[in-house]
Amino acid sequence: MRWDPNIKITLRRVTKVFEEKGVTALQDVSLDIRKDKFTTIVGPSGCGKSTLLHLLAGFDRPSNGEIRLDGQMIEKPGPDRGFVFQDYALFPWKTVLGNITFGLTINGVAKSRAQEIAMEYIRLVNLEGFEHAYPHTLSGGMKQRVAIARALAYNPEVLLMDEPFGALDAQTRKYMQGELIRIWERFKKTVVFVTHSVIEAIYLSDVVVVLSARPGTVKGIIEVDIPRPRNYTGQEYLDVRKRVLGILEEEVQKEISMDRA
Amino acid sequence: MTLSTLRTRTAETLLPFLVGGILWEGGCRFFDVSPQILPPPSLIAAQAVELWAKGALRQHILASLFRLLLGYVLAVTAGIILGALIALKSDIRRMSSLTLSLLISIPTITWVPVLLITMGLGDRTVITAVFLGGLFEMIYSTALGVENVNRRIVDAARIMGAKRTDLFFRVMLPASLSFVIPALRLCIGYCWRALIGAEILSAMIRWGLGKMIFEARFWNDVTVMFIGLLSIGLLAVLFDRVFLRRLERITIEKWGIAARIDA
Numbered sequence A: 001m002r003w004d005p006n007i008k009i010t011l012r013r014v015t016k017v018f019e020e021k022g023v024t025a026l027q028d029v030s031l032d033i034r035k036d037k038f039t040t041i042v043g044p045s046g047c048g049k050s051t052l053l054h055l056l057a058g059f060d061r062p063s064n065g066e067i068r069l070d071g072q073m074i075e076k077p078g079p080d081r082g083f084v085f086q087d088y089a090l091f092p093w094k095t096v097l098g099n100i101t102f103g104l105t106i107n108g109v110a111k112s113r114a115q116e117i118a119m120e121y122i123r124l125v126n127l128e129g130f131e132h133a134y135p136h137t138l139s140g141g142m143k144q145r146v147a148i149a150r151a152l153a154y155n156p157e158v159l160l161m162d163e164p165f166g167a168l169d170a171q172t173r174k175y176m177q178g179e180l181i182r183i184w185e186r187f188k189k190t191v192v193f194v195t196h197s198v199i200e201a202i203y204l205s206d207v208v209v210v211l212s213a214r215p216g217t218v219k220g221i222i223e224v225d226i227p228r229p230r231n232y233t234g235q236e237y238l239d240v241r242k243r244v245l246g247i248l249e250e251e252v253q254k255e256i257s258m259d260r261a
Numbered sequence B: 001m002t003l004s005t006l007r008t009r010t011a012e013t014l015l016p017f018l019v020g021g022i023l024w025e026g027g028c029r030f031f032d033v034s035p036q037i038l039p040p041p042s043l044i045a046a047q048a049v050e051l052w053a054k055g056a057l058r059q060h061i062l063a064s065l066f067r068l069l070l071g072y073v074l075a076v077t078a079g080i081i082l083g084a085l086i087a088l089k090s091d092i093r094r095m096s097s098l099t100l101s102l103l104i105s106i107p108t109i110t111w112v113p114v115l116l117i118t119m120g121l122g123d124r125t126v127i128t129a130v131f132l133g134g135l136f137e138m139i140y141s142t143a144l145g146v147e148n149v150n151r152r153i154v155d156a157a158r159i160m161g162a163k164r165t166d167l168f169f170r171v172m173l174p175a176s177l178s179f180v181i182p183a184l185r186l187c188i189g190y191c192w193r194a195l196i197g198a199e200i201l202s203a204m205i206r207w208g209l210g211k212m213i214f215e216a217r218f219w220n221d222v223t224v225m226f227i228g229l230l231s232i233g234l235l236a237v238l239f240d241r242v243f244l245r246r247l248e249r250i251t252i253e254k255w256g257i258a259a260r261i262d263a
Helices: A049-057 A097-105 A110-123 A140-153 A171-189 A200-206 A235-260 B003-030 B041-054 B056-089 B090-104 B109-121 B123-147 B151-159 B166-203 B209-219 B223-251
Strands: A007-018 A023-036 A036-041 A064-069 A081-084 A158-162 A192-195 A207-211 A218-223
Touching: A007 A049, A007 A192, A023 A049, A023 A064, A023 A171, A023 A192, A023 A207, A036 A049, A036 A064, A036 A200, A049 A064, A049 A081, A049 A158, A049 A192, A049 B003, A049 B056, A081 A140, A081 A235, A097 A110, A097 A140, A140 A171, A140 B041, A158 A235, A158 B123, A192 A200, A200 A207, A200 A235, A207 A235, A218 A235, A235 B056, B041 B056, B041 B151, B041 B223, B056 B123, B056 B209, B109 B123, B123 B166, B151 B166, B166 B209, B166 B223
Parallel strands: A036 A192, A036 A207, A081 A158, A158 A192
Antiparallel strands: A007 A023, A007 A064, A207 A218
């Protein structure tokens, strides 16, 4: 099979069963994720969207099916991918600078060069002056900017983001969405972003993938062809939102009836 | 902290000693207690100065510190290695869990009679006792620390490309310091207890604070006993404040990962 150069990641009939809990998180998920596009995965809580992202990261292996990145099977974590966690997962014993240089020095970049690169990314995420601060002294939004800089500094092919703004207050969240788009337009990499917020998904992405309630399957794929910067009130935006919510509505209903059963 | 609050705090710390000392001294004089039964602090201080001038006190202290630090360093090193292995290798954990539970409940001092026969009556026995006294605390705390490392921090390092050795030394170990460094402070306390007990029981050693205290019994010299007790206390506090407490401040407290218990 020839690899389509416009496709970055493919999932073929990916199933993930957590044996010990007896839960099928994902069922036969097949999906192509396009190169250099911003793809968001939304779905009701517990639909396996984070599980899917963990499979892409290689933190976990699928029970069945295969996942390929540029045609290569994903089997373990590696620096061709960057990951941003909801709870930041910064190294508390390292400064902002130390956190960002880690991914560089671990891959053999000389320390002085690593620091130069890290400073570029610190400027990119607007954290100049905080390079020697320790993470616990920073606010949530600042920590997440460090985490984004850390995940980008070693120049991965794909950026995976697991509800990165979920722990932030509404105001900071909105600001960070704008920041992320600004940063992304600079480096233009493939991004896979997981969220349960439809508003956030449409604001950010080129493609919105809607997953169904457990077990997660692909319920719909919606292209979002609205020029950036987007606003939350334009007619196009509201139209797309209606479509996504329409698909989700069914799933939420299903989930609620499942909970009642 | 301003100078005046610093002054207040120092005063608060020292006040109990001052009050205790005055009550002790005053009580001894007022009730005319025989110094053979309870010497007043003034007498203890005078005797301590004399004992130091003769060089004997220093000899005792140096002998004890040597055994303590050697045993402590060995216990910390072995404890961290074994603790990490137990946390990381499930087969080692399964094999060692019963043995460890068994060993940890045996008071260190009860090892000494055995060691006296297997390792002789000298320094080796005392150092081994100190080692055993501190070892289990380090094993347990390190294992707990490594097991409690945030899974996501490890995942973050893995996806950036960290593998085995780097993952351990650059991620797991620093991340587990919130358990390991407080354990260093507890561990040396256990080492002190083992040291003094073993010194008392070891017949062939001449010097050491435990020896000094125990031998004072033959002369009914309570003053020397008190000098020994206070030396142990002072040395322990000094080591803690100058070294371990400072280490804690420049690591886990600076990083905001310390679970604070005391000051």
